[in-house]
Amino acid sequence: MTGEVGYFQTGTYGPASDSVLQAVRETMETEARHGPATPAGRRSHTEREAAARSGLARMLNVREEELGIETNTSRAMQQIVRGLDWQEGDEFVMTSLEHVSTYGLSHSLEQEYGVKVIVLGSEEIDDEHLLGDLAHVLTDRTRLICLSHIASPNGRLLPCRQAAAIARDAGVPVMLDLAQSVGQMPVDLKELDCDFAVGSGHKWLLGPMGTGYMYISQDQIPGFRPNFIPDRSPWSLPDAPTPAPTARSRTEIGTYNHALVVGLGRAVEIMESIGLDTMQKRITQLSSRLRQGVGHIDRARIITPQEAGKSAGITSLMFDGFTKTDMDGLVDKMHERHQTVVKSQWLTAPPDPVKVGMRISVAAFNDESEVDRLLEGLDEEL
Ligand SMILES: Cc1ncc(COP(=O)(O)O)c(C=O)c1O
Numbered sequence: 001m002t003g004e005v006g007y008f009q010t011g012t013y014g015p016a017s018d019s020v021l022q023a024v025r026e027t028m029e030t031e032a033r034h035g036p037a038t039p040a041g042r043r044s045h046t047e048r049e050a051a052a053r054s055g056l057a058r059m060l061n062v063r064e065e066e067l068g069i070e071t072n073t074s075r076a077m078q079q080i081v082r083g084l085d086w087q088e089g090d091e092f093v094m095t096s097l098e099h100v101s102t103y104g105l106s107h108s109l110e111q112e113y114g115v116k117v118i119v120l121g122s123e124e125i126d127d128e129h130l131l132g133d134l135a136h137v138l139t140d141r142t143r144l145i146c147l148s149h150i151a152s153p154n155g156r157l158l159p160c161r162q163a164a165a166i167a168r169d170a171g172v173p174v175m176l177d178l179a180q181s182v183g184q185m186p187v188d189l190k191e192l193d194c195d196f197a198v199g200s201g202h203k204w205l206l207g208p209m210g211t212g213y214m215y216i217s218q219d220q221i222p223g224f225r226p227n228f229i230p231d232r233s234p235w236s237l238p239d240a241p242t243p244a245p246t247a248r249s250r251t252e253i254g255t256y257n258h259a260l261v262v263g264l265g266r267a268v269e270i271m272e273s274i275g276l277d278t279m280q281k282r283i284t285q286l287s288s289r290l291r292q293g294v295g296h297i298d299r300a301r302i303i304t305p306q307e308a309g310k311s312a313g314i315t316s317l318m319f320d321g322f323t324k325t326d327m328d329g330l331v332d333k334m335h336e337r338h339q340t341v342v343k344s345q346w347l348t349a350p351p352d353p354v355k356v357g358m359r360i361s362v363a364a365f366n367d368e369s370e371v372d373r374l375l376e377g378l379d380e381e382l
Helices: 018-034 039-060 073-082 100-113 127-137 160-170 247-251 258-274 276-294 324-338 368-381
Strands: 067-070 091-095 116-120 142-148 174-177 196-200 212-216 300-302 314-319 343-346 356-361
Touching (some): 067 247, 073 100, 073 142, 073 174, 073 196, 073 212, 091 100, 091 127, 116 127, 127 160, 160 174, 212 247, 276 300, 276 314, 324 343, 324 356
Parallel strands (some): 091 116, 091 142, 142 174
Antiparallel strands (some): 067 212, 196 212, 300 314, 314 356, 343 356
């Protein structure tokens, strides 16, 4: 996909490979040619889709019954959160580094149900203090904790495993936002030991646009009864046994785009064949080249934690005295004059006019020459 440009925007949209696009195209064409409901049409997607779902489950180290497919992280999160039985006075805990869509959702919880939202200030404090604050705010009214595995604004890897352990001790469920981690590093949900998780296929997984997923742990599935999922008994013969609920049966409803699921499965297959360890190593290598280079640019300040294991492929920068307009202008110049695509990023939600960053997403498909061109471009424009 790159070639002409150095593309550093995978944290928003990752480019799908030809092989992924071909899988989508073939599935759509076969369905259209044979009629989706004919045996030939169904065969074209049923097996491949089943393989896609089990591939995704294997990659995340969960059971297939614990996964549901969605179109993006934001919708998957809405489904999980709105599937819980909120009562006035319940508490929702999140970090201040969550994505703007989580902020929006938390406002809805306040307004619609009278939920108390607790935002843990997370920018300036280390993991130990963040975890201490988390333990401190939990009460018997805490209904859900939400945190990003990798924070969208600054690329910080949050201490999810430790947070989940604190939550488990307190008997509070945890939902992880995996939008920025899955596809750039190995992610093992059993090890992270969370109750719910959500993610996108169209970012680091390099899957088709408009793909996402949600995880509901086996323990949570029986109690998860969202009101938008109809009773399934009218689909069964009167005396047939009721099948055990799955994440899929509790989150998916009606017809969806099979081809996109097949394409997502192909993206997962590619990731697995390369190996997520290999991807992570490459991303770390290129990111340290970038960070070292930025260190020589006077006006640029890296706001992403740089200690080993505290961040991954996202590097966010701030430039002294820059407004959003300045940043947008610089991002445009980087594209027009230096063939480099980066992102102008609000660092807070709602936006704080003096907190604007440049978010650079270094993916495994990038190369040294693109990183060097980015650095030369910044040096020239600043
Ligand atoms: C941490 C995080 N969560 C959620 C989202 C929203 O993702 P989507 O557009 O797939 O809903 C993003 C997008 O950048 C993100 O970084």
